[in-house]
Amino acid sequence: MIKFRIRPEPIVPMPRFKSLEISNPSFESNNLRFITVKTPNLKGRGDICVYAPPGAVCTDSLPVVILLHGVYGSAWSWPYSSGVHLKVHELIEKGELPPMVIAMPSDGMWGDGSAFLPIDNYNFEKWIAEDVPDALAECIKGVNKQSPLFISGMSMGGFGALRIGAKYGHKFRAISGHSSITSLPQIKFFAEESLKHYAQDNIIDEDVFETFLHYRKQLPPIRFDCGTSDLLINYNRSLHKKMDKEGIPHLFEENPGGHEWTYWAKHIVQSLKFFATYL
Template structure:
């Protein structure tokens, strides 16, 4: 057996405010893991941000490789309102599930139903009145764009960093076995981001996305944005220096937190 890729957490990388949940999911036909970052609070109905990871990763990478809680803490000190950060596994399907539905397992419903229920059931500061936001990087951005568009009654805002935009974009990141499996999705839109956004544009919640100039997905993101403009789909697209890296995502996830905070303040 050959191991081709590894994501390894650094030593002493977890903050004391982390909770890990393992949930049995009928949608996964098995167990899934969720990391939750929540500071002690007397508040109720605290809004939730779901952060979806990319290929090869799992629930811990946003924190232990991206130090997302440090970004959040710094912004809190500057006046950012309170959120609970929720980081689920994608379900562990080959090199990445794409957060897609399949006949054998529904990785989409795992996020939209089970992850949210697990957090509300276990974290007292959250409730079914908490607004829920969705964000992701790379494959996670792909998931955030698709799920945010498909479920406007669940999510109040969407943010995507360096997003995959269709199943063909996975080619440079996964092996043939994973790509072939992704192509078997039962998704009504064939896993295409623009088709999903366009078909649901009448109910689309606030949307932002960004990509680095040196990212291999920059061309695909630029094409998606041109399609959004042509279809008159409201969005914000930001271009930054940088590539497909944790350094980039650590720096620019602050844009996501600020975007969601502005939505909260407008309500």
């Protein structure tokens, strides 16, 4: 009797998301792509705007920077308020940055801003820390489970980046914040929603310094900056002093400027170059 050995089919990972759509390359411009993905963490769909460097090879493990917006904003805020994708492309072309993917997700679109926290049975934190990297790995060439991850943001996005980056320190190579809210009560400078809606069970999830203290054994490299005319400058100075006192390594810079896109458009480059040193 002749015996035949059946070669097993290669194992293909099952897509994590039931529905995920990505823009048609025929209609994209300036290397920007748009992803919409449904996730239980949002109880619906979320958007991610992505700068993907041209010529990315599928076998590469391209670094990914998750870039968080502030209150009132969404997935379009960073590219269309600062032109960050154009700056990144130029710096890559000049050899001043390595090829990297910039992922700019919405915050979940709750109220004036979700603060990237778990609120009202939505988990805007896990949307950023878990869903966004997984969605990129499913549909952006060059992004996979081995891709180095970084996270940054401005204002409310700085709060989210520093807090999530510390809490999920095992996932991120380095983190940064620009003009960051450093403690949850400061969101009242911007959002009309009552502070009680943002309240967490533990101060560790409401205050960046307390987050750093709690997760100090897994903290990735940290940098943050703030404009000297920014309404949040004293809060950022206070965070810097507390971290110095506790011996938590970090870089802090003050620069001329206020709480404005001209400031963030300029200084995001410092964060990207900071991240590049950890590749």
